[in-house]
Amino acid sequence: xxxxxxxxxxxxxxxxAAGLAAAVAAADAGASVLVCEGDTxxxxxxxxxxxxxYAAGTSVQQEVGVEDTADAMFEHYMTLNQWLVDPAVVRKYxxxxxxxxxxxxxxGVNFPKEGVYPSGVGSTPRGHQPEGxxxxxxxxxxGHRSHKGVELVLNAxxxxxxxxxxxxxxxxxxxxxxxxxxxxxxxxxxxxxxxDMIEKYYPQAAATGDWRWYIGSEGAQGDGITLGxxxxxxxxxxxxxxxxVTPGFSxxxxxxxxxxxxxxxxxxxxxxxxxxxxxxxxxLIQHEGGAAWAVFDERARAAAKPSPVSQAYWVADVxxxxxxxxxxxxxxxLEALAGQLGVNGQGLTGTIEKYNTDxxxxxxxxxxxxxxxxxxxxPPFYGVEVRPAIVCWTGTGVRxxxxxxxxxxxxxxxxxxxxxxxxxxxxxxxxxxxxxxxxGPCIVFGKLAGENAAxxxxxxxx
Ligand SMILES: Cc1cc2nc3c(=O)[nH]c(=O)nc-3n(C[C@H](O)[C@H](O)[C@H](O)COP(=O)(O)OP(=O)(O)OC[C@H]3O[C@@H](n4cnc5c(N)ncnc54)[C@H](O)[C@@H]3O)c2cc1C
Numbered sequence: 001x002x003x004x005x006x007x008x009x010x011x012x013x014x015x016x017a018a019g020l021a022a023a024v025a026a027a028d029a030g031a032s033v034l035v036c037e038g039d040t041x042x043x044x045x046x047x048x049x050x051x052x053x054y055a056a057g058t059s060v061q062q063e064v065g066v067e068d069t070a071d072a073m074f075e076h077y078m079t080l081n082q083w084l085v086d087p088a089v090v091r092k093y094x095x096x097x098x099x100x101x102x103x104x105x106x107x108g109v110n111f112p113k114e115g116v117y118p119s120g121v122g123s124t125p126r127g128h129q130p131e132g133x134x135x136x137x138x139x140x141x142x143g144h145r146s147h148k149g150v151e152l153v154l155n156a157x158x159x160x161x162x163x164x165x166x167x168x169x170x171x172x173x174x175x176x177x178x179x180x181x182x183x184x185x186x187x188x189x190x191x192x193x194x195x196d197m198i199e200k201y202y203p204q205a206a207a208t209g210d211w212r213w214y215i216g217s218e219g220a221q222g223d224g225i226t227l228g229x230x231x232x233x234x235x236x237x238x239x240x241x242x243x244x245v246t247p248g249f250s251x252x253x254x255x256x257x258x259x260x261x262x263x264x265x266x267x268x269x270x271x272x273x274x275x276x277x278x279x280x281x282x283x284l285i286q287h288e289g290g291a292a293w294a295v296f297d298e299r300a301r302a303a304a305k306p307s308p309v310s311q312a313y314w315v316a317d318v319x320x321x322x323x324x325x326x327x328x329x330x331x332x333x334l335e336a337l338a339g340q341l342g343v344n345g346q347g348l349t350g351t352i353e354k355y356n357t358d359x360x361x362x363x364x365x366x367x368x369x370x371x372x373x374x375x376x377x378x379p380p381f382y383g384v385e386v387r388p389a390i391v392c393w394t395g396t397g398v399r400x401x402x403x404x405x406x407x408x409x410x411x412x413x414x415x416x417x418x419x420x421x422x423x424x425x426x427x428x429x430x431x432x433x434x435x436x437x438x439x440g441p442c443i444v445f446g447k448l449a450g451e452n453a454a455x456x457x458x459x460x461x462x
Contacts, residue, residue: 006180008033008182009181009183010032010034010183010185010453010454011033011034011035011036011171011179011184012034012187013188014187014189014219014421015042015044016421017049017051017134017141018420018423018443018446019188019420020035020142022185022187022418022446022447023150023450024141024148024450025446025447025448025450025451025454027149028450029458030454030458031182031453031454031457033454034150034151034152034179034181035145035151035152036158038157038219038223039154039155039219040155042138042142043134043138043142043217044216044220045217045219046134046137046439046442047134047135048135048217049133050134051129051132051439052127052128052436053101053130054119054126054127054433054436054439055100056068056069056124057097058097058098058111058128059105060112060115061116061128068124068126070097071094073094073097073124074094076120076433077090078090080429081429085428086236086427088402089400089426092445093427093441093444096448100443100444100448101128103447104443107141108140109136109137109140110131111128111130115127115130119435120437121277121434126434127435137439137443156174158223160173161184161417163231166415167231167414169414170182170416171184172184181457182453182456182461183453185418186417186423187419187421188219188221188222188224188227188421189217189421189422189423190216190397191220191396192214192215192216192220192241192392193218193219194220194221197221198391198394201225201238201239202239202240202241202391202396203239204286205241205389207290208243208290208387211246211248211389213251215392216391216393224397224423225396225397225398232408232409233407233417234399234407234409236426237395237396237397237425237426237427240394240396241393241394241395242282242391242392242432243388243392244389244390244392245285245387245388245389245390246386246388246389246390247313247328247384248327248385248387249322249327249384250312250313252311253390254314255309256310257274257314258304258310258314259275259371259372259373260300260304260373261294262294263292263386264347264348265288265343266288266289267344268344268346268347268351269347269351270366271284271292274294275371279432279433279435279437283430285386290387291386292386292387293384293385294384295337295348297381298379298380301316301319322384327384331379332379332381333379334348334349334352335349337383338383341383354366356375359375393422393438397425397426398425399424399425400419401413403452404419404445404449418449419449420442421442422442427445
């Protein structure tokens with residue numbers, strides 16, 4: 001029997017990749033679905049995203065001859081994070097990554113074989129770059145949402161959850177308005193645009209002060225956490241997320257450092273291969289106290305040309321201009337540069353002497369940096385502080401079980417409440433698995449939440 005007083009089987013809060021995948025899957029499972037979106041258009045941060053999908057065992061990997069399995073992905077994920085992640089949730093992501101990837105592909109997202117690449121610290125190519133980036137993924141999913149007759153309300157920021165006497169979530173509130181349902185899916189994204197939540201849940205990011213900026217959408221206010229907590233959800237994943245490295249003087253996004261500079265710590269010593277993947281570079285700088293200094297010479301500056309990965313500010317004229325403005329330190333000797341930067345002078349001169357010897361011998365014997373290495377010999381010398389301070393996504397969120405049910409302190413599922421996407425807090429560890437490691441699970445758990453929420457809501461009808 002159907003409860004006629006219920007407006008929808010499933011209400012999805014948020015229309016990013018996770019919310020749209022949930023809506024499409026719930027509709028496919030026969031549910032009546034409403035999507036509420038606080039913004040004036042669908043897509044959230046997903047629309048701004050590269051939309052890369054980290055997955056193992058896909059047809060596109062096979063096309064390029066990559067043998068890969070969910071088991072291998074799980075082992076890598078767990079090892080990279082020293083097992084400090086929720087194995088059941090990680091396992092589910094790994095197991096469903098390929099089937100969900102194929103589902104998205106079948107919906108019409110094109111993943112060319114040229115877009116398969118090793119997107120993390122491992123050598124297995126698991127990153128899948130879609131044609132048209134995250135925007136195209138959003139458009140494809142939203143097209144299916146609309147085609148399946150799933151209702152969407154824009155400018156509709158959900159402000160509360162309705163529960164019955166047993167604590168079961170039975171609907172949503174948007175100010176004075178209410179809608180009832182069998183199940184709610186939280187898919188509200190992260191909280192990168194909310195400074196108070198950054199302060200509370202992401203102290204590493206908060207510590208970067210006014211260097212910090214967020215590249216995602218304004219809708220990332222952490223509402224999933226607030227709404228979840230209002231009905232007893234546990235919040236997990238404290239101080240986790242992805243911080244990208246910036247010299248502070250530009251709000252352009254350049255994810256990869258050029259090979260012609262070196263990074264030193266407060267002691268003036270190198271501590272990493274400067275070409276380390278962005279997935280770990282921020283953490284390495286964090287380990288050095290949250291700041292490092294990029295050092296290079298006049299020859300490198302003058303030769304710094306735009307490249308596919310570096311176009312905005314690691315280029316000759318911008319570096320010159322920033323040095324003239326005093327945003328980059330410049331000195332005729334390394335000792336004087338060290339003084340300006342506040343790093344140990346003996347450390348810096350010794351480090352550069354060794355680096356120059358290595359470059360002359362043709363290899364970086366300490367950190368194995370590849371590419372064209374250049375000596376640092378020609379004055380003036382330049383140095384600029386860099387910090388991991390660009391918030392890409394946030395990792396704190398509501399805790400779910402492997403079936404996407406939001407759980408309370410007793411690890412019991414809160415009846416009628418599901419979550420997916422950046423709003424869940426127990427998937428990511430201290431280290432980002434690689435490009436596609438946030439967007440991929442948004443689709444995986446979005447689809448799963450849609451299916452499970454539809455099944456749950458329908459079970460109430462009998
Ligand atoms: C520029 C950029 C590039 C990125 N590139 C990649 C990449 O290539 N690979 C990768 O893995 N990750 C990437 N990421 C991260 C990844 O894209 C995001 O983590 C992911 O898209 C989040 O999807 P989501 O559906 O959880 O949230 P979103 O896409 O942010 O959607 C959440 C939606 O919920 C809405 N909302 C919030 N609160 C409410 C409320 N109370 N009521 C109604 N609606 C609400 C928001 O307005 C928003 O539209 C990138 C992020 C950015 C910003």
